[in-house]
Amino acid sequence: MSSKDPAFTFIDLFAGIGGFHAALSALGGECVYASEIDEAAAKIYQHNWEMEVHGDIVPETDPVVKVPKHDVLAAGFPCQPFSKSGFQRGMDEARGTLFWNICRILEEHRPSLVLLENVRNIAGPRHAHEWDVIIRSLRDLGYQVSSTPAVFSPHLLPPWMGGAPQVRERVFIVGTYVGDETAWDEVDPIVTNKPVGSWNPQDWRLSEILEAEDEIVDRANFDLTPAEQTWVAAWADFVRRFRELDIPKLPGFPIWADAFVHEDDLVIPDETPAWKANFLRKNAEFYTQYRTVIDAWRDAHDHLAGFPPSRRKLEWQAQDAATLAECIMHFRPSGIRVKKATYVPALVAITQTTVLGSPLRRITPREAARLQGLPESYEFPGQPDSATYKQLGNGVNVGVVRHVARVQMARSGDRWAQVAASAGVTDSVTA
Incomplete structure (x- = not known):
């Protein structure tokens, strides 16, 4: 026509x-x-x-x-x-x-x-x-x-x-x-x-929309910062250590390194909101059960010294995934959220761009455009990637x-x- x-x-x-x-x-x-x-x-x-x-x-x-x-x-x-x-x-x-x-x-x-x-x-x-x-x-x-x-x-x-x-x-x-x-x-x-x-x-595979690594223009732009790589490496080691114990599933509640105390030592102030008190109790129970492996992990990573508060939390939503490398991540204010690499949460017009576990990088603007169904010929000339992500998140x-x-x-x-x-x-x- x-x-x-x-x-x-x-x-x-x-x-x-x-x-x-x-x-x-x-x-x-x-x-x-x-x-x-x-x-x-x-x-x-x-x-x-x-x-x-x-x-x-x-x-x-x-x-x-x-x-x-x-x-x-x-x-x-x-x-x-x-x-x-x-x-x-x-x-x-x-x-x-x-x-x-x-x-x-x-x-x-x-x-x-x-x-x-x-x-x-x-x-x-x-x-x-x-x-x-x-x-x-x-x-x-x-x-x-x-x-x-x-x-x-x-x-x-x-x-x-x-x-x-x-x-x-x-x-x-x-x-x-x-x-x-x-x-x-x-x-x-x-x-x-x-x-x-x-x-x-669940039949989606995010890998099917990814660009070939050797075809990504300005590939280094999508690498994580050294600090981000340190956060990911620490939590990847956390997952690895638990998988070596043949534990098929990590806790569904947010795992908070600052809440790792023995149940006998847990003190919850009276004014603590119910949701947070429950959160603290679950982390204390988890730590008490796996104290040996958690202490070894913390020692290996200097007790997460220098990690911002939000990066001392892991929100595991990847069910039985074996490693962090086979997942996707989002650096959220509430913690590092981990999901299986089937489909991603909604693109948003702010930060929290999806991070791939392997290869360890952020998704590219072209990959984000594919997630929005735009043709391969679609171009975003003359603007920084941050503007492109924002426009795609608003689309x-x-x-x-x-x-x-x-x-x-x-x-x-x-x-x-x-x-x-x-x-x-x-x-x-x-x-």
């Missing part, structure tokens, strides 16, 4: 670096308008998609001034608080928020489909009011949407359907324009937060967006069912 004859047109609001664009263009769509207020992200979008990116969808007068007609509105919109005062409802209450600008565009152009994405917490109890306003506003505009949050993650989608080894739960609000008469009819959520079909997420997963859009298309009438079918999805698809 040529670019002059797209299956549909779409606009990309709060566009980031273009995850929605990648997903919808793969389904045959053509982007006719994009907006992103972050200049660095907009430059990456423009570089990869070779189109103008508007700095804001909120002109001083009216957000619909520059927006052309389109078939699909896509937006990873920020969650802003809505007023809880008075008796305002629906669109009236959305005024003054960025979501209101989406509503104004929908009101003006009435695109056939709307595809919104947000963080998991928007559907949580603390944002119940905001959720209610969003759903009512869309229904007021004639869009049939589910009031049940549609939560999904790329690790629940098999690789042949565009999944990725990353736990990234996001909420999708997807609607089809049906008019006032049936907009308030309840429908099932577009996806459910469980694996698709018979796919088992959407391409495979998940494509899956959600295809399933919605398959149940949105003949025209959209044909688009979905051409992308390998029929009415019988199960989400």
